[in-house]
Amino acid sequence: xxxxxxxxxxxxxxxxQQVTLSCSPISGHRSVSWYQQTPGQGLQFLFEYFSETQRxxxxxxxxFSGRQFSNSRSEMNVxxxxxxxxxxxxxxxxxxxxxxxxxxxxxxFGPGTRLTVL
Amino acid sequence: xxSVGLHLPTLSVQEGDNSIINCxxxxxxSDYFIWYKQESGKGPQFIIDIRSNMDKRQGQxxxxxxxxxxxxxxxxxxxxxxGDSAVYFCAENSRDSSYKLxxxxxxxxxxxx
Numbered sequence: 523x524x525x526x527x528x529x530x531x532x533x534x535x536x537x538x539q540q541v542t543l544s545c546s547p548i549s550g551h552r553s554v555s556w557y558q559q560t561p562g563q564g565l566q567f568l569f570e571y572f573s574e575t576q577r578x579x580x581x582x583x584x585x586f587s588g589r590q591f592s593n594s595r596s597e598m599n600v601x602x603x604x605x606x607x608x609x610x611x612x613x614x615x616x617x618x619x620x621x622x623x624x625x626x627x628x629x630x631f632g633p634g635t636r637l638t639v640l
Numbered sequence: 641x642x643s644v645g646l647h648l649p650t651l652s653v654q655e656g657d658n659s660i661i662n663c664x665x666x667x668x669x670s671d672y673f674i675w676y677k678q679e680s681g682k683g684p685q686f687i688i689d690i691r692s693n694m695d696k697r698q699g700q701x702x703x704x705x706x707x708x709x710x711x712x713x714x715x716x717x718x719x720x721x722x723g724d725s726a727v728y729f730c731a732e733n734s735r736d737s738s739y740k741l742x743x744x745x746x747x748x749x750x751x752x753x
Contacts, residue, residue, distance in 0.1 A: 526683075553739070565684070565729065565743035578740045612683050616739065628674065629741065631683035 524549065526615050526632030534638045540601040543635045547594050547615030553577075554596040555629065556588060559610040568611075571596055603639045610634040652750040659717040661747045663730035666711065670732035674741065675704060675715045679726045687715070687728075717749075725751045 527546045535541050547554050555578075556568040567580040571590035588598040594615075600607055614629040653659045665673070671692035676684035690697045690704045690713075697704050703716040713730050727748050731741040 555739070555741075557741075557743075564745050565731075565741075567740050567742070570739060580740070614683075627739075628686050628689055629739070630686060631676075633681075633683045 526613055526630055528611075528613050528632040528635050530635060531633065532636045532638075534640060535603050536640050537603055537605060539603050540599060541603060541637060542597055542599045543611055543613075543637070545596045545598075545613030545615075545632060547596070547613075548630060551615035551617050551630075552594055553616045553618075554590055554594065555614045555616075556596070556598050557612040557614065557631075558582070559612055559634070560608075565612070568598065600637075605639050608637060608639045610636050649745070650748045650750065652752060653720050654752050655720060655722060657720055659715075659720045659724070659749060661715045661717075661728050661730075661749065663713040663715075663744050664711060665713060665730070665732050665744075667732060667734055667742070668711065669734045670742075672733040673704070673706060673713050674731045674733075675702075675713075676729045676731060676743075677724075677726045678729065678746070684729060720749075720751050722751050722753060725749055 526548055529544045553572040555570040557565050559565045568582055569576055569588050570578040574590045585601045590596045612631050612634045614631045616627055616629045618627050674689040675687040677687050678684045688699045688702050688704050690706050695706055701718045705714045717724055727746045729746045730744045733741055
């Protein structure tokens with residue numbers, strides 16, 4: 523079974539631009555979460571989607587948004603990019619979005635998209 | 641605020657020795673904990689998880705111990721191998737139906753040949 527895939531793997535943008543990142547979850551997984559990873563702040567939760575609805579949201583500004591499609595694939599968008607948005611953006615999927623955190627419902631991460639804002 | 645942290649930012653061990661990576665969490669409402677391993681250029685890889693109704697859980701060469709009294713979590717790796725070299729993160733989830741992991745800052749494990 524293929525793992526979580528993310529595209530593109532690397533991206534370079536300039537300040538003020540916007541960017542869209544894509545994530546395909548593991549087949550059968552219905553929940554997709556997004557995280558931002560930076561050396562200074564570590565891994566921080568952005569949001570979680572399932573059934574095409576945002577279920578949880580972290581403490582990020584409204585410039586960060588996402589959506590999920592009926593096939594569970596997800597995209598996240600960052601508008602008006604800032605230098606501080608440079609980070610590794612990680613997508614993770616899990617099987618049962620209604621079961622909560624429990625053994626057997628662990629979350630699996632993709633390789634990430636490395637975004638550099640110049 | 642609530643946070644998950646690690647005592648040791650870098651741990652260096654001899655190949656074949658056992659490794660112990662520690663993690664302190666501050667949210668007493670957390671009831672689910674996970675250890676992830678992240679190698680350079682890759683996303684975090686699930687290692688093992690544990691719920692708060694357990695004190696210990698074992699996997700292949702790894703054991704997670706949970707001490708709720710002092711809010712401490714540890715990951716033990718037996719017979720550490722060069723392939724174990726990576727950054728290890730602990731993560732917690734609070735006691736509700738949502739799934740919003742809070743990650744620690746990470747510990748780098750270096751395995752000396």
